Amino acid sequence: xxxxxxxxxxxxxxxxxxxxxxxxxxxxxxxxxxxxxxxxxxxxxxxxxxxxxxxxxxxxxxxxxxxxxxxxxxxxxxxxxxxxxxxxxxxxxxxxxxxxxxxxxxxxxxxxxxxxxxxxxxxxxxxxxxxxxxxxxxxxxxxxxxxxxxxxxxxxxxxxxxxxxxxxxxxxxxxxxxxxxxxxxxxxxxxxxxxxxxxxxxxxxxxxxxxxxxxxxxxxxx
Amino acid sequence: xxxxxxxxxxxxxxxxxxxxxxxxxxxxxxxxxxxxxxxxxxxxxxxxxxxxxxxxxxxxxxxxxxxxxxxxxxxxxxxxxxxxxxxxxxxxxxxxxxxxxxxxxxxxxxxxxxxxxxxxxxxxxxxxxxxxxxxxxxxxxxxxxxxxxxxxxxxxxxxxxxxxxxxxxxxxxxxxxxxxxxxxxxxxxxxxxxxxxxxxxxxxxxxxxxxxxxxxxxxxxxxxxxxxxxxxxxxxxxxxxxxxxxxxxxxxxxxxxxxxxxxxxxxxxxxxxxxx
Numbered sequence: 434x435x436x437x438x439x440x441x442x443x444x445x446x447x448x449x450x451x452x453x454x455x456x457x458x459x460x461x462x463x464x465x466x467x468x469x470x471x472x473x474x475x476x477x478x479x480x481x482x483x484x485x486x487x488x489x490x491x492x493x494x495x496x497x498x499x500x501x502x503x504x505x506x507x508x509x510x511x512x513x514x515x516x517x518x519x520x521x522x523x524x525x526x527x528x529x530x531x532x533x534x535x536x537x538x539x540x541x542x543x544x545x546x547x548x549x550x551x552x553x554x555x556x557x558x559x560x561x562x563x564x565x566x567x568x569x570x571x572x573x574x575x576x577x578x579x580x581x582x583x584x585x586x587x588x589x590x591x592x593x594x595x596x597x598x599x600x601x602x603x604x605x606x607x608x609x610x611x612x613x614x615x616x617x618x619x620x621x622x623x624x625x626x627x628x629x630x631x632x633x634x635x636x637x638x639x640x641x642x643x644x645x646x647x648x649x650x651x652x653x654x655x
Numbered sequence: 656x657x658x659x660x661x662x663x664x665x666x667x668x669x670x671x672x673x674x675x676x677x678x679x680x681x682x683x684x685x686x687x688x689x690x691x692x693x694x695x696x697x698x699x700x701x702x703x704x705x706x707x708x709x710x711x712x713x714x715x716x717x718x719x720x721x722x723x724x725x726x727x728x729x730x731x732x733x734x735x736x737x738x739x740x741x742x743x744x745x746x747x748x749x750x751x752x753x754x755x756x757x758x759x760x761x762x763x764x765x766x767x768x769x770x771x772x773x774x775x776x777x778x779x780x781x782x783x784x785x786x787x788x789x790x791x792x793x794x795x796x797x798x799x800x801x802x803x804x805x806x807x808x809x810x811x812x813x814x815x816x817x818x819x820x821x822x823x824x825x826x827x828x829x830x831x832x833x834x835x836x837x838x839x840x841x842x843x844x845x846x847x848x849x850x851x852x853x854x855x856x857x858x859x860x861x862x863x864x865x866x867x868x869x870x871x872x873x874x875x876x877x878x879x880x881x882x883x884x885x886x887x888x889x890x891x892x893x894x895x896x897x898x899x900x901x902x903x904x905x906x907x908x909x910x911x912x913x914x915x916x917x918x919x920x921x922x923x924x925x926x927x928x929x930x931x
Contacts, residue, residue: 441922444915451912494714499696499722499875502852502859504831528855529789534887550789550829550855550883568894578897611888620885622856633891637898644892 468585469605473651476604477560477624507553512592513545513563518579524563524591536631542566542575552622554593559622561591564631570642577632581606581648588655591628601628601652608634608646619649628652691760694724698767698798698864699774700871707736707744716740720864722877730758735776737766749774763877765862767798770819772866777820781858783879786826788886791853793861794824800866803839808832808851815839829855836863836872846872856883 510524527537527546539546545565552559566575587603609615619629628651635646695706697719706714706723714723733754736747749766756762761781769775779796786792795806797819806814806823809832814823816839835847846863853859858879865871 438923441919444919444922446919448912448915448917448919451908451915455909455912494723494726496714496717496721496723499720499862499877501849501861501874501876502854502857502878504852505854529886531789533890534788536886536889536891538889538891548886564889564891567892567897570893570895573894574896575892575894577891581897614888616885616888620883622881622883631889631891633889634897635899637892637895639895642893642895643890644895644898647889647891 467605467607469603469651470607473605473607473649474618476627476651476653477618477621506555507549508555508593508595508597509549509553510547510561510563510591511594513589514592515583515587515589517584517587517589518582520576520579522565522576536562536564538564538566542569542572545576548620551620552626554591554597554599555595556626558626559624560619560627560629562620562629562631563591567632567634567644567648575632577630577648580630580632580650581608581634583650589628589652600655602655603650603652605649605651607649607651609649610635610646611644614647614649626654689758690727690729691756691758691762692725693728693756694722694726694763694877696763696765696767696862696875696877697721697723698765698862698875700768700865700869700873702748702774703740704737704748704766705740705742707734707738707747709734710736710744712744720873720875722875725761728756730756732756735764737776749776751776754778761879763860765796765798765820767820767862767864768800768866770800770802772800772868775820779822779860781860781879782824783858783882785884786856786858786882788884789829789855790826791829791855792824792826792858792882793851793853794822794858796820796822796860796862799863799872800868801845801863801872802867804836804845804863805839806834806836808834812837827853829853846874849874854878854880856880858882 509526513524514521522543522545524545524547525539526549527539528549529535530537537546545563548562552561554561565577567577568574583603583606585603589601590598592598630650632648633644634648635644637644697717700719703716703718705712706717717723733756735751735754736744737749738744738747761783763779763781765777765779767775767777795814797804797817799819803816803818805812813825817823831850831852833848834851836845837843838845860877862875864875865873
């Protein structure tokens with residue numbers, strides 16, 4: 434066997450090794466597949482059809498006193514516990530960033546934000562939305578760093594400002610490109626009562642410092 | 656928008672003057688929508704009524720200050736009559752025949768006093784356009800026997816010189832404001848002050864009702880929900896530690912691997928060929 438021949442075989446071996454590493458890394462980087470997509474969609478569209486009232490409907494027309502609207506008794510979540518991914522986080526009521534019109538996720542990555550314009554934990558319809566950072570360049574890993582590891586059947590507990598704990602069960606985990614995510618569905622105020630957890634995920638663009646995707650976990654009252 | 660929601664006005668017991676304030680406001684009318692949502696607002700003090708639609712009693716003993724509906728009415732023409740409770744439709748105190756309800760609109764029919772104190776029915780088209788996330792819509796309608804007014808929020812005029820039967824509206828940040836109604840250009844409070852809770856994604860419609868002369872000015876409120884929009888996005892990561900997919904180095908490594916493999920293979924092949 435010539436020296437030249439040995440060199441060529443060594444190059445081939447190095448090539449195989451490089452490709453093996455690349456394959457292993459690529460497989461490890463693949464996001465887990467979405468689960469429960471149909472269930473999540475069904476929750477959003479499970480509205481009773483709006484009643485059509487004819488003129489002959491008799492005295493069935495709803496009549497309300499025209500008083501000024503008062504504060505509704507919303508129950509904001511104050512704490513969220515997700516044992517499966519070792520999360521216990523404080524929940525802050527947040528709205529939208531007036532500059533960007535985007536969800537005002539709490540800047541502190543160990544805290545998460547409840548969308549205070551939508552329903553609270555008391556709701557019997559619609560989506561209670563809680564979003565949190567997956568990570569930040571300054572503060573490192575966020576409360577929702579491992580959100581994408583959640584799977585169907587995992588349980589979580591939300592504590593309301595009323596002191597009551599409410600249990601939820603994960604029914605779906607989805608990943609959407611931020612340009613394609615059906616936000617109207619996740620911020621809906623109708624449909625079955627559900628808890629929607631959102632964070633970032635997917636490939637990261639180090640230039641813009643943004644993730645391409647959103648990870649969305651949907652849970653229903655357990 | 657259809658200018659003449661009410662084509663013909665027939666006077667019942669009292670003279671019904673009909674105005675078209677607010678009807679000029681544009682509403683989107685989707686082609687598929689063949690019915691409208693219609694609410695009825697009672698703003699005539701001390702006068703409970705029965706409401707008849709096409710001769711059938713639809714509201715029994717409808718009280719001042721109450722809001723009925725919304726009814727979903729197919730597009731078409733309707734006869735509306737108000738009677739004293741229990742009286743036959745023939746002796747209506749206020750009557751509108753062939754009221755034209757267009758398709759796909761959201762309408763409020765306000766029974767109220769004109770500026771000079773006569774009962775009338777005014778149709779308003781409600782602006783149900785979607786609101787930006789975080790916003791609420793405030794609509795104020797002057798339906799009282801009173802002169803022009805200003806509406807103030809937090810002491811500052813937001814709507815000025817509003818006259819019966821006109822409306823003024825604005826999309827504002829959701830939240831609670833302290834509001835009152837003053838005689839136009841003055842600090843003379845006519846109604847309020849009151850805390851106004853403007854809930855995000857809803858339209859709050861406030862009707863000034865009653866009569867300044869009779870000292871029974873008041874407000875009636877109607878809310879329309881479901882006008883919310885989702886926020887523009889959920890930005891929730893800048894670190895990159897959770898990034899999936901592969902980085903540039905992966906392509907370099909994979910490329911090098913392919914080159915080494917192909918190059919080495921070629922060498923081996925040529926060496927073997929050379930020795931033969």
